[in-house]
Amino acid sequence: MNYKLIPMQVFGDKRGKLVSLESRRNVPFQIKRVYYIFDTLPEEERGKHAHKNLEQIVIAIDGSCQLVLDDGASREEVWLNRPDVGLYIGKNMWREMRHFSYGCKLVILASDYYDEKEYIRDYGEFLRCLK
Ligand code: TYD
Numbered sequence: 001m002n003y004k005l006i007p008m009q010v011f012g013d014k015r016g017k018l019v020s021l022e023s024r025r026n027v028p029f030q031i032k033r034v035y036y037i038f039d040t041l042p043e044e045e046r047g048k049h050a051h052k053n054l055e056q057i058v059i060a061i062d063g064s065c066q067l068v069l070d071d072g073a074s075r076e077e078v079w080l081n082r083p084d085v086g087l088y089i090g091k092n093m094w095r096e097m098r099h100f101s102y103g104c105k106l107v108i109l110a111s112d113y114y115d116e117k118e119y120i121r122d123y124g125e126f127l128r129c130l131k
Contacts (some may be wrong), residue, residue, distance in 0.1 A: 001076060002090030003069050014056045019084055021057075021109060028088060029055045029111040034078070036107045040065065040100035047097040050120040052129070055111040059087040063104030070094040072130045080106070094126050 002123055008026055011018040024033045036044070040063070047067075058067065064081035071093055086109075089095060097106075112118070120126045 001069060001071050001074070002093050003078070004088050005078065006086040006088055008059075008084045010085055012041060012065075017084075021086075027057055027086070027109055031109045032112050033110040034107065035110070036105060038103065038105045040102070040104040040106075042100055042102065044100065045096060045098040047095045048121065048123075050094045050126045050129075051091055052118050052120065053091050053112070054118060055091060056089045057109040058089065059083060059086045059107045059109075061105050061107050063100065063101035064098040064099075065097055065104050065106065068096040068098065070096075072127050092130060094120075094123065 006026065006028075008019045008021070011020070016031050021031070023029070058080060060080035061083040064079060067078045067080060067087060069076050069078060069089065069090075078087060120129060
């Protein structure tokens with residue numbers, strides 16, 4: 001399975017807490033794109049795709065959701081519910097996002113610019129691409 005949970009260092013004091021994300025330091029790739037997801041609803045699912053080459057880190061900076069990760073051989077579920085833990089997802093991983101808490105906020109760091117041609121949005125095609 002080409003994913004891992006990465007605990008981030010938290011700089012906290014009586015004023016609050018801070019996490020810093022840096023390319024090739026606590027983020028294992030050069031960050032080229034950052035996007036975020038908000039105004040989520042529990043009944044709605046997202047994702048349901050894989051990337052041919054893209055690497056990403058997903059962080060639930062507020063609220064929670066479940067990620068389903070699938071490498072074509074097995075399927076695992078991971079809950080994201082901490083702003084100080086990043087989920088690294090490597091290439092060729094099918095992912096689905098579900099069970100969002102109301103108003104969950106996800107920040108996603110990506111190793112490349114948005115390119116729809118780089119997506120695999122059909123699960124059958126994903127399995128064929130792995131061969
Ligand atoms: P989509 O891939 O469906 O989101 P998710 O992976 O969360 O299910 O993307 C939703 C829309 O946003 C789709 O029209 C493509 C667009 N989009 C961009 O233009 N740039 C981006 O960086 C991303 C991630 C999506």
